[in-house]
Amino acid sequence: MYRQMERDAILRKRHNIHVSGSNVPSPLQDFAELKTRFKCKSYLLRNIAELGFKEPTPIQRQAIPVLASGRECFACAPTGSGKTLAFVCPMLMKLKRASKEGIRAVILCPTKELAAQTTRECRKLARGNKFRIKLMTKALVTNPDLSKLRCDILISTPLRLWLAIKKRKMDLSRVEYLVLDESDKLFELGLVKQIDFVVKACSNPSIVRSLFSATLPDYVEELARTIMHDAVRVIVGRKNMASESIKQKLVFAGSEEGKLLALRQSFAESLNPPVLIFVQSKERAKELYGELVLDNIRASVIHSDLSQIQRENAVDDFRAGKTWVLIATDVIARGMDFKGVNCVINYDFPDSAAAYIHRIGRSGRAGRSGEAVTFYTEDDIPYLRNIANVMTASGCEVPSWIMALTKKRWKKHRPQRESISTKPKDERA
Numbered sequence: 001m002y003r004q005m006e007r008d009a010i011l012r013k014r015h016n017i018h019v020s021g022s023n024v025p026s027p028l029q030d031f032a033e034l035k036t037r038f039k040c041k042s043y044l045l046r047n048i049a050e051l052g053f054k055e056p057t058p059i060q061r062q063a064i065p066v067l068a069s070g071r072e073c074f075a076c077a078p079t080g081s082g083k084t085l086a087f088v089c090p091m092l093m094k095l096k097r098a099s100k101e102g103i104r105a106v107i108l109c110p111t112k113e114l115a116a117q118t119t120r121e122c123r124k125l126a127r128g129n130k131f132r133i134k135l136m137t138k139a140l141v142t143n144p145d146l147s148k149l150r151c152d153i154l155i156s157t158p159l160r161l162w163l164a165i166k167k168r169k170m171d172l173s174r175v176e177y178l179v180l181d182e183s184d185k186l187f188e189l190g191l192v193k194q195i196d197f198v199v200k201a202c203s204n205p206s207i208v209r210s211l212f213s214a215t216l217p218d219y220v221e222e223l224a225r226t227i228m229h230d231a232v233r234v235i236v237g238r239k240n241m242a243s244e245s246i247k248q249k250l251v252f253a254g255s256e257e258g259k260l261l262a263l264r265q266s267f268a269e270s271l272n273p274p275v276l277i278f279v280q281s282k283e284r285a286k287e288l289y290g291e292l293v294l295d296n297i298r299a300s301v302i303h304s305d306l307s308q309i310q311r312e313n314a315v316d317d318f319r320a321g322k323t324w325v326l327i328a329t330d331v332i333a334r335g336m337d338f339k340g341v342n343c344v345i346n347y348d349f350p351d352s353a354a355a356y357i358h359r360i361g362r363s364g365r366a367g368r369s370g371e372a373v374t375f376y377t378e379d380d381i382p383y384l385r386n387i388a389n390v391m392t393a394s395g396c397e398v399p400s401w402i403m404a405l406t407k408k409r410w411k412k413h414r415p416q417r418e419s420i421s422t423k424p425k426d427e428r429a
């Protein structure tokens with residue numbers, strides 16, 4: 001027994017895994033242990049191998065055995081570190097096989113794009129099994145009677161699921177497995193009541209619940225403790241840390257005009273696509289798109305004013321390499337897995353340290369390297385230190401004058417910014 005504890009401690013130390021809770025299950029040495037320890041079915045191991053995953057990532061090593069042992073869990077691990085598999089794999093293990101009993105697992109995601117991506121990942125991992133995996137679409141939520149919906153796993157945004165339960169009599173009393181992905185964002189969306197309603201609707205006493213995110217503020221942990229029994233806390237690295245594989249840089253652009261010049265200059269010197277550019281509002285996304293199109297840059301744009309189809313097309317074109325630059329609001333800052341984004345540009349300074357961590361985490365995924373450039377103006381200087389702290393914690397250098405600034409407690413930093421345009425001010429509409 002002591003030997004096992006010692007082995008666990010060594011493995012955790014090697015992978016920078018920190019746990020708390022009673023009798024925490026041993027971390028995985030490798031994926032093969034899923035079969036020997038948990039009788040995982042061959043189809044799942046085959047799918048993991050076919051996806052090219054040779055070794056479990058640190059969060060997978062610890063969260064999978066915790067959840068597969070039936071323990072509840074809240075987990076924090078860097079962006080791009082394989083959290084999706086960490087909650088989908090034990091879910092498929094727990095459900096074992098397809099059944100007609102009704103909804104048995106629910107995954108909540110903060111955005112429709114992330115819900116769609118998670119549905120695709122679930123389907124890939126479930127190949128060879130007959131699980132019915134459904135995404136809660138607008139069409140589904142308007143179905144007048146969802147009480148007879150036949151599906152094993154349901155993936156949804158909180159509002160759609162809440163509507164389905166309240167208005168369409170969706171029954172979640174058989175749910176055995178509930179995941180709140182990007183949990184801090186879910187609570188931040190102002191949907192605490194709706195999430196609470198969903199959690200209560202999942203009334204099966206033997207349910208296993210889990211929370212995952214790359215940023216886990218203390219208030220979310222406290223909330224988690226109030227709803228979970230005997231939960232295990234798993235942290236990889238340090239809480240609220242950016243991925244270490246991203247080279248991060250701050251660039252002083254002086255003014256709003258300076259930002260456009262700096263962007264054009266950097267594209268003229270070297271445009272290394274795919275590049276993701278974040279701005280603070282949909283209006284600014286449209287403006288910047290208008291400017292880049294003038295430069296004949298293959299760009300597309302995604303924001304909340306577009307239809308669902310237009311949003312999906314923008315993401316698909318970027319994924320397929322049809323467009324090189326994607327201009328986005330924070331709508332895709334979380335969870336979206338774009339393979340090989342070389343550079344994330346924060347054209348507008350992020351409104352919080354968490355937003356920064358998630359935005360830049362669209363690059364440097366699954367151990368690849370990435371780059372993040374953050375423009376700042378005079379208006380952003382009071383908030384620089386907060387981002388600088390994230391940078392230094394992940395090993396990036398920051399000028400000493402920035403480290404000497406005082407750290408500001410920020411709510412949301414969204415200053416009024418001059419519109420993005422090369423036209424002289426008196427000619428703008």
Ligand SMILES: Nc1ncnc2c1ncn2[C@@H]1O[C@H](COP(=O)(O)OP(=O)(O)OP(=O)(O)O)[C@@H](O)[C@H]1O
Nearest residue numbers: 053055056057079080081082083084214335337366
């Ligand atoms: N064991 C593994 N080995 C190699 N690659 C993996 C492994 N597990 C997952 N991946 C890949 O790593 C990438 C990131 O995984 P995932 O999207 O689950 O990250 P995440 O931790 O949820 O990130 P975020 O916090 O941004 O949501 C994906 O492309 C996924 O296919």
